[in-house]
Amino acid sequence: MSGDPSLYSLCVKTVTEMITNGYDHLQDVLELPPDLLDNLVMNLPPLALQTLHEMLNDGCIGGYRTDNAIHGKKRGRYEYFNMGWNKLFNKRWPDAKKIEPIRYMTTDESAEVCNSVNCTADWQQLYWEKHLQECLDGAAETALLPGFYGHIGELTISDSIIYSIDSPRSMIDECMKLSYHCNRFGCYARCLRLQNVLCSGETCELLKESKLQKLTFVRIKSKTQVDGVCMLLNHHRETLWSLEFIHCLLYPTIMNQICNSMSKEESVIHGIRCFSIKSSPISESKSSSISSGLLSLLSSGGSLASLCFYDTRMQPKFAKMIFDTLLGSSCGLVTLEISDNNLTGWLSQIEEKSTNFSSLLGSEMSMKSLKVLDLRGNNFHKDDAKDLCSILARLPNLRSIDISDNPITDEGIRYLIPYFVKALEKASPLLNIKIENCNLSGMGVIELLRSLPPLKEPLNMLSLADNHLGCSVAATLAKFLGNSCVKELNLEDIELGASGFQELEELMPRETALSSINISKNRGGIRTAHLLSRLISQAPNLVAINAGANIMPPESVPIIQDALKQSKGNLERLDLTGNSQLCLSNYTSVLQEFCHHGKPIVIYPSPPVSGTPYDDDP
Incomplete structure (x- = not known):
């Protein structure tokens, strides 16, 4: 048989x-x-x-x-x-994200902070690290139940996890406990994410053989949990280089305790290179104090290269104190993110002519090494954009800037145009620009694009998404595609419409350097398919296209099919999701024939639900 x-x-x-x-x-x-x-x-x-x-x-x-x-x-x-x-x-994990074989800090001209060195991945280490993370996540789910009062190490591992490494019938009872997996495989753990309930002295003992390099803590709120965090940090302070807090309460007294636990013996210097606080308040609502331990951590971190404060309810005066501390530190900061913090007026407190600002930015002890700046979602207005210019002018190595989700309007972008012009003409020019959802009009963006000089080096990425620009910007965009050699362009939801798509198609240069473009949510109709045809034929390096949610009719399918037949084979992904009417075409199945390295190129939309009236409203 x-x-x-x-x-x-x-x-x-x-x-x-x-x-x-x-x-x-x-x-x-x-x-x-x-x-x-x-x-x-x-x-x-x-x-x-x-x-x-x-x-x-x-x-x-x-x-x-x-x-x-x-x-x-x-x-x-x-x-x-x-x-x-x-x-x-x-x-076991067929859909796992790309693995980083070696985890330590390097920097390069593309402004990336954490890169992997080209060498063979240790798959044994990666396997048991991910396995142990699954065991810890399962244990946390049980420990969070109201009726749990036992020891974390005694928690039973689920049958599905046990089956993934061996048959349960061949394993002794001891192998079913979390303590066994920590003791047997904990030495392979380098990067772990720990829920609050696991932050205790017992967990510190279970992971004592680990050489942890990266720790992420989630929902740390009680004193007991803070004590557990401090024990873990103190035990692994020699190897730890990345620390992240998510949904935690990090009020000054708590932050002081955490920062003190990372200090090495007889020295306030620490080895943290990546420090991140996300969706975690760092000050009480009516308090005027900021953690002295946090400021000390920033000032004494000679290795600090990446810093993130996302949604921390930071007040403008706290942002100024943090910025001043960074200016006076000796760290070679590469990436700085201060986002979603409602910091209207913060930049005006850092005056261009102030002695502190001028002297520090003109010295070696400054943020001259900064390459990535993310100021998304801080409620900056036009005046904040004006203040930002004087700061940006003193960051000579900046390669990437994100000022999205700030209502700076056209007036704000006009203040920034002189900076963009100079930054793109430098020997090491600006490579990535994100200006999404900034209340810009077509007139403001046209003025910006027309002001930009012919580039010495191709622009890596420009995003103008979620600004209501209208079809009037199409001609200027077409010319920009020829002059800038931009590789990645995001035009999602800018209200191009069918007429804007048609004009962009007709005026598009014979060849572009595009490798990725997002034209989704622009209500392009059938003209979307015609633009896709031009893009595929005139952008030889094009790898990814997002044309979702453009109200494309069934007649679009043959046009797309013909374009894919003429493709030179570089296209890897064409996203058509959100165009449900395409499913009504009799030729949809033929698009399944187009593959790249065995994987389908076209991502299909979901078919319309039977009986649901068609609505072209986004």
Whole structure:
């Protein structure tokens, strides 16, 4: 029968059970002929492969491989084991995001702060780290129940997680507990996200063998939880370089306690490179004080490269204190985000002619290293835009700026035009500009685009999304596509309409440098398909297009089909979601034929629900 197991699969199953149950002669397995051992490695479940892997590594420490332990034949054998772990990882988490093999800070000219060095990923480490995160998340769900009063380490791991590493029938009862997984696999953990209920002295003990580099804490609010956070930070302060707080209460006294726990012995200097506070208040509503510990952390962080304050209910005077502290620090800050904080008038407090501002920005101890600035959603108005200009002019290495969700209007953008002109003419020019939802009109954007000079270096990204520009901006946009060599353009919901699409199509340059464009939510109708046809044929580097929610009729499908036939094969994604009428075309199925490396290019819209009247209102 076709369903009967093969002799080989029965052998693998037997060896697996022997390994898992503590076979006394595991060295015999490692002495198998290379082809048999390699095939066995590629077919073992995770727990059995882990046991065998530990046997291979004479120099393992608590189950964790050390580079000095692998050489000669062992180096080659490890590489094959690594392939086995890669296979297991992709099988268990097929939709996992791109993995960073090595996690430490580097900087480059593209203004990215955290980059991975080109080297082989340690899939064993990545596998057990992600496994342990699942165990901790499951434990947190149970521990959050009102009736839970036991020890965190005694919590039972779910059957689904156990089945993913081995068959429960072959595991002893001790393996079902969280403590087993922390003790066995905790040494592989480098990046963890901990819910508030897990922040305790017990968890610190469970993770004592970990060499944590990145910690994210969620919903820290009580004193007990804060004490647990401090214990964890103090224990891992030698290896920790990234720290993030989400939905926490970080009032001054709490922040002081947390910051003090990170100080190394006999020194206030810390090794934190990425520090982030998101959706967490840093001051009480009626208090006028800010954490001295936080300011000390910012001033003493010689390695600090990325800083984020998102939705922290920051007051303008606090923003000024933080900015002044950064100006006086010796850190080489690369990325700064202060967003969603309602800081109207903050920038006016940093006067261009003030002694402190001028001297610090003119010295080496400043933010001259800053490459990414995110000021999204701070309720800046036109006057704030004017004040921003004097600050931006003194950031010579800035490569990316985001001032979206600030109602600066056309008057505000006019204040910023001289800065954009100069910033794009520099030897190291501005590469990324986001001006989304800033209450701009077509007139203001036309003035901006016409003012920009021919670029020495292609503009990486420009986003004008969610501004009501209208069709009048189409001709200027077409000319800009030719002059700027922009790679990524976001025109989502700018009210181009069918006439704007038609004009953009007719005036588009013969060839553009576009690699990605978003023209969604513009009510382009059939003209959307014609514009897509021109884009596909005249943008040879185009990889991604978002044309969703444009009220495209069924007649659009043959036009898109013809365009895809003429494509040079670089297009990877064409998003047509939100155009439900396309499903009524008799030719929709033919779009499924177009693939890139085996994956469909076209992302289809959902069909209209039967009986629901068609409404073209967005």
